[in-house]
Amino acid sequence: MKQHYSFSVSKNTLKAIKEPYFKASDPMATERYNPRVTEPKWRNAWDEAKLFETDNASPKPKYYVLEMFPYPSGRIHMGHVRNYAMGDVVARYKRAMGYNVLHPMGWDAFGMPAENAAMQNKVHPKEWTYQNIAAMRSQLKSMGLSIDWTREFATCDVDYYHRQQMLFVDFLHKGLVGRRVSKVNWDPEDQTVLANEQVIDGRGWRSGALVEQRELAQWVFKISDYSEELLDALDNLDNWPDKVRTMQRNWIGKSRGARINFPFVKRSSIKDDELICFSTRPDTLYGASFMAISAEHPITLELAKSDPKLLAFVEQCRRLGTSTADIETAEKQGYDLGLTVKHPFIEGKELPVYAANFVLMDYGTGAIFGCPAHDQRDLDFARKYGLEVTSVVATLSDPNTPAPVDDIAFVDDGVLVNSGPMSGLRKDEAINKAIDVLAEMGLAKEEINYRLRDWGISRQRYWGCPIPVIHCDDCGTVPVPKSDLPVKLPEDVTFDIPGNPLDRHPTWRHVNCPKCNKPASRETDTMDTFVDSSWYFARFTAPWEHEPTDPKAANDWLPVDQYIGGIEHAILHLLYSRFFTRAMKVTGHLNIEEPFKGLFTQGMVVHETYKGEAGFVTPADICIEESDGKRRAIDIASGKEVKIGSIEKMSKSKKNVVDPDDIIASYGADTARFFMLSDSPPERDVIWTESGVEGSHRFVQRIWRLLNDASEGFKATKSGKGIDGKAGEISKSAHKTLKAVGEDLDKLAFNKAVARLYELVNMIANPISEIAKGNADPQTTSATKEAVEFLIAMFAPMMPHLAEECWQVIGNSGMIADHPWPKFDDGLVVDDDIFLPIQVNGKKRAEVTVSASANQDEIIAAVLEMDVIKGYLDGNKPRKVIVVPKRIVNIVL
């Protein structure tokens, strides 16, 4: 039996929900709202009406809202609740606004955890995954999301990965896929390859193991061909957070410079005539004092064959890790190769060539010229090996003297000096000039370099989409013909030893070559799971199609109008999806470039941590006591006090997770959803607190009580606008709130919308009480009923079940989920009288209420007549009176 969320304050509330509650003094009083009964009831009603099933053929304008689909880990967590609550508000709001809304759900279902579970628990990954999906689907359904479940799929469904294999084959034919033997990041723990994007601080993003470098034949998607386009198009994604765009820009890492040839002078045994390097600062060539090439550079490797000491140096560089700590502590090291090159500008000058540990083989050409005065790494290196340091850039403040360089290189903008044709030019001009001059000499050309590498997708795993390719000794790699697709995963596999089960399967890999029919073997690598999530949003538009997409449906629905998910996908998933959409355009599956028009990255759900003698304690086992203004956490089981620790992201290791199931069982889905939308701005982290949930739940009960108490009065009245007096005020508040909440929801400012709902309820609470007592006049009752209808419509996207129940209780027919968003009256959102603060010399001293039609002179006259103001004026005339219409009056003495 599940223990409910046990805080001292909440116990009574929980008890009260379980038992009907009556006011002691009034046996006729309203029963408490019981979400356990009403929530399932309304979910059934929506299902039966097929309210959220989306028709592609509907003539209404389309709106596609999508939350990043979950990995089926087993149970949903609060982060999911927050994510899907936000998406559901948008979906329901847009639906009410008259859009044909597509709001689907699926499962990012391939991946390592299923294989880990298979190894640990002797359960097949497929079984484990589908069980988890079933459990999580039922949890998500209990949230009351307006999802079209008829479009649901999991990426591990054969139906889905079949289409992914079709896409792969199409990409292959269009030259978007390559096969390369290359150095790859090998995760020794997971025994698989990782993309650069999946290596964080030199460790596998999932396993945390130190990544090794290995040579492997890899399938790659040629994302780097799209570097420029992916970069340029970011400028137009103006409904994306700047932060994400910046991160992608940096990741693509464009830099402009020159590819420069340095002819060898002393060339030893090597056959190359020249050393080619890349530099973004060719302007500083006059300050060059050495050349450095990577330990992995072909010239280094060639020389190392006959030089044991050099070979030792190369191996030492390889051993050096790639983690942050290693890089920061690593000293610049080099090995003099005994070669020299000719300086392109300075007659007779030769530069020595070193192999160096700080030069990367996979950026630029793996070779650089060292200009110590204007590059910190080069300076460190030069100081260590006693090389000359020649400053050739002057500061802007002293443009004739080379900037002095001691331990810190001068890298800022400046004026070139002692630099031949570049002398006297500013940095940027000098770079252009250098490229021009070198180009004329035939020694260089302009070059753009990108940091972005091709996307290696081969994974030596079982639980992924098989790469539909066959290796034939005679024909090479042959794609599986489309008529032979899908290449299904075999189910009879074992996980008792590490490595890829597909590799050791007795029969699966043996096939005949589709071209020559001789015995051949299947590719046993599967695709990186990021491939699965790179096009699922397109599949949702027509998941029934035989082809990967129905291009018309895809073009009609895409791009996704509002995509919502975590910032952690800012680079990987979002960049891959942008590439995939382009690749799908090239292969005719759709005709757009960008998959996501609007992107919103929501913050995490965080919670306090509690630490006892035996480690972290979960919040469900804690009771918070408060006395003398101090909060203490008590472990319920032992009765001992535990330490209240820092606020952290909810995680199993910190044991600070709150199970959504418990919350929904105790308070209902609406309370959980409403709390997730309250208080914190959605892009920021939200702190889960029990008292906060209590507050949301109080609001639920308060609305219910108010509307129930007055339900007879409402049923007997038609709703309408109030003209004057109390009724007029109520209508103004209601219409103003309606306008403001609409604007807030358009901006996804859920926390502000929530605050306005509280304000409106505070405003109409008294009139509702009067109606309940039978004391209200008909006009007030009518205006209040309209305000209540607005209120229900406004919180319906946030608390959909409560909204239906309330809609019914005030005597309205139909379902609010199917009701259009109300329209505010322009005349009611402007005030007749305007309240103006009055400042004297910029400090607030008084206030005045004037008619909205009053002109500036009338306002000034009225203000100057006020006794308070006369007191400040002391008989003098003000030097100046500033009236900002509808804002403020400021009198300057």
Added chain:
RNA sequence: GCGGGCAUGGCGGAAUCGGUAGACGCAAGGGACUUAAAAUCCCUCGGCCUUAGUGCUGUCCGGGUUCGAGUCCCGGUGCCCGCACCA
């Protein structure tokens, strides 16, 4: 190191274009109702003050622009996020 962001009561946060700082919620304190508790309702709630006011002060710190600055500009401090030996 490079790039980006943030800083407002006891707490989460509001404050549209430079115009009443602290909406709304939480917590806290007081009161009503009750045999009692819970629930509910009402009140107080940035700080300071022998003058309680038409008072002073207050949005990380120091300057500036302005009739007026949480908001804009310059300089600094602290924290957070991303990338990182990228030539």
